[in-house]
């Protein structure tokens with residue numbers, strides 16, 4: 003049996019920067035290489051050395067296209083990696099979008115903070131030549147002894163759980179896990195055997211509201227701003243959350259034909275991602291595929307306006323209220339959302355909705371945790387609008403779902419928690435022991451664990 007060693011270079015006791023190196027004798031397999039996000043200190047970690055030499059990596063597997071999983075991939079190519087990046091087709095397409103957008107944002111931020119440019123457009127372009135796309139449930143051999151397979155993670159389009167087989171040992175990386183009631187993507191799958199499981203634990207201490215309640219909350223906000231003749235701003239992530247919300251609004255508008263409040267989708271990235279969702283209807287839930295037979299576009303409905311240029315975006319200001327604006331980014335870290343917040347957040351009648359987890363240090367986190375004012379290019383704006391959060395649209399499994407996923411294993415794998423705050427993991431580990439009699443531990447940054 004080869005010697006197997008796992009070392010974490012990000013998202014060990016935090017929720018961003020996912021990067022795990024699996025060494026199997028001399029074969030080096032990297033799972034994800036994501037961006038650190040959040041406060042300044044965390045963000046600056048992106049400029050530190052990776053902690054390993056990309057020239058020595060044999061293969062990279064990308065679990066899904068969120069920035070905290072793919073955002074440092076270009077650094078690998080910049081520093082001499084010449085191998086493939088294995089992912090599903092949808093993940094490769096979304097990651098190309100996200101990385102190009104992120105390269106632009108990182109470059110702007112680097113110049114504001116007097117930092118060197120982290121990576122160039124050319125570094126990003128190299129990934130586009132390196133994809134090897136693999137469908138779900140198809141075994142891919144890396145060497146005679148090592149193979150892997152993707153399972154549905156129920157998280158965002160194309161997202162995977164990765165099962166790695168090394169002779170007779172099975173190691174599973176959960177990637178980011180979703181649940182069973184996501185509006186669009188197929189349900190999470192439940193692998194049944196593993197020797198070692200590396201599992202995310204973002205919501206290891208929380209329960210989400212259910213599907214009915216998240217939709218009710220969203221539509222209640224829509225109705226309230228209609229009555230008050232005011233503005234609803236929904237802070238969306240370009241991938242999954244936008245499409246989930248478009249689908250809910252689609253169902254509402256198409257069954258309430260006299261409802262005419264305009265919706266502005268003001269995020270070119272979200273618009274481009276929506277196109278990829280349309281292309282991959284085979285990855286959507288069976289019930290959504292049934293709807294597509296009579297409503298061929300569940301992301302488009304009467305009174306939806308797509309704004310592409312920043313000139314078009316500015317014209318939203320002059321449109322009469324009530325109106326609904328969907329803008330990115332999800333944690334209010336940039337993008338057109340900031341301008342809309344500046345315009346509308348000081349009026350008590352308006353409503354600002356955040357969807358899901360906000361990383362500490364982001365503006366989204368501050369606003370959902372009771373900030374009193376907001377700094378807009380040096381100008382302080384008082385927050386008077388209603389600021390609310392709907393967790394139910396989170397693409398992450400909650401505590402119950404995480405336990406259910408672990409419970410499906412028929413043997414007793416050793417569990418390693420990643421992608422969670424240390425405090426949450428400390429609470430979650432005894433729960434896993436008490437409820438499932440499984441041993442779990444935290445991974446520590448750059449400390450290796452041995453699987454022999």
Ligand SMILES: [Zn+2]
Pocket residue numbers: 066068071157178
């Ligand atoms: Zn994710």
